[in-house]
Amino acid sequence: MLNDASKTPLPPVCDYEGSNYRTDFWEGQGRDYEDRTERIALRRLLPPSGRRVVHLGAGFGRMTTGLGGYDQVIVLDYSRTMLREAQQFLGTGDRYIFVAANVYTLPLVDGCCDAAVMERVIHHLADVPAALREIRRVLAPNAAFVLEFASKRHFKAMVRYWLGRQDWSPFDRAPVEFVELNFDFHPAYMARCLQDAGFETRRRLALSYFRSGFLKRWVPVSLLVGLDRLVQPTGQIAPYSPSVFTLNTAAGDTPPAAPDGALFRCPDCGGTLRREHDVMSCEGCGARWAIRDGIYDFKEKLTGG
Numbered sequence: 001m002l003n004d005a006s007k008t009p010l011p012p013v014c015d016y017e018g019s020n021y022r023t024d025f026w027e028g029q030g031r032d033y034e035d036r037t038e039r040i041a042l043r044r045l046l047p048p049s050g051r052r053v054v055h056l057g058a059g060f061g062r063m064t065t066g067l068g069g070y071d072q073v074i075v076l077d078y079s080r081t082m083l084r085e086a087q088q089f090l091g092t093g094d095r096y097i098f099v100a101a102n103v104y105t106l107p108l109v110d111g112c113c114d115a116a117v118m119e120r121v122i123h124h125l126a127d128v129p130a131a132l133r134e135i136r137r138v139l140a141p142n143a144a145f146v147l148e149f150a151s152k153r154h155f156k157a158m159v160r161y162w163l164g165r166q167d168w169s170p171f172d173r174a175p176v177e178f179v180e181l182n183f184d185f186h187p188a189y190m191a192r193c194l195q196d197a198g199f200e201t202r203r204r205l206a207l208s209y210f211r212s213g214f215l216k217r218w219v220p221v222s223l224l225v226g227l228d229r230l231v232q233p234t235g236q237i238a239p240y241s242p243s244v245f246t247l248n249t250a251a252g253d254t255p256p257a258a259p260d261g262a263l264f265r266c267p268d269c270g271g272t273l274r275r276e277h278d279v280m281s282c283e284g285c286g287a288r289w290a291i292r293d294g295i296y297d298f299k300e301k302l303t304g305g
């Protein structure tokens with residue numbers, strides 16, 4: 001069994017290995033407004049409980065704490081640094097499964113999850129259709145998928161464009177890569193990609209209209225959060241905010257789950273994995289993957305015998 005990944009080169013990845021994302025971007029960095037409003041959106045969109053949810057590009061687990069109603073949480077990220085921080089942040093209880101992997105080649109069997117969450121990640125993905133197809137593959141029919149994306153069609157971008165201070169148009173549907181591997185998307189482009197990948201978009205929330213240094217300095221954060229909460233639902237018909245949260249459901253069928261209840265499959269070829277101690281070996285292509293310090297590591301395969 002071969003998947004596309006074994007035949008075509010994968011898109012480049014924005015690698016957070018060694019990054020201080022938690023302390024450089026969140027802790028003490030004046031982003032309580034963003035953090036709190038994203039939690040509100042997640043609570044509004046994600047079914048509160050379920051069997052198994054996968055948190056894709058979970059980082060250090062900031063928003064994973066919002067997945068408390070699920071029996072099992074797969075905390076997945078490409079960066080081992082992030083996953084080690086997530087282990088510290090969340091603890092290593094039985095509910096969490098920490099997985100180092102690429103969202104383009106998920107090491108998960110078809111249809112094994114009944115929910116997925118991905119916020120602040122698609123922003124880094126050069127091939128959105130490929131990533132969404134892969135996410136759809138691991139979801140059971142009707143599973144919920146909460147996806148956040150950074151929108152290019154927001155008021156500030158429009159004003160900058162009209163004043164000639166920005167060369168790209170917020171109305172053009174193609175993604176804009178404003179820094180290497182950092183993309184903003186038109187809501188219509190994202191809607192189309194989700195539909196093509198086999199999702200039905202049910203709800204859309206507009207976030208972060210009040211993300212401004214000036215407002216944050218002069219207006220109490222609780223007031224900004226309250227206002228954001230009020231206007232989030234306008235995203236259903238008019239998403240003109242810099243951040244958009246969507247609730248999508250997996251449409252159509254998914255191949256039946258593995259009869260032996262397996263969770264993992266080989267990310268290279270889709271083959272069955274056999275576990276011996278701390279190594280998983282693929283019965284299809286022979287690739288070997290390590291389990292290290294509580295992390296199932298599918299980032300790089302083991303070399304040598």
Ligand SMILES: C[S@@+](CC[C@H](N)C(=O)[O-])C[C@H]1O[C@@H](n2cnc3c(N)ncnc32)[C@H](O)[C@@H]1O
Pocket residue numbers: 013014015016017021056057058059060061062063076077078079082101102103104118119120121124
């Ligand atoms: C901006 S951080 C967001 C982290 C977390 N979602 C949050 O909001 O706090 C982006 C995360 O996506 C991960 N990431 C980027 N590309 C990825 C890929 N192709 N597969 C898996 N994770 C990826 C990075 O390692 C990083 O942890």
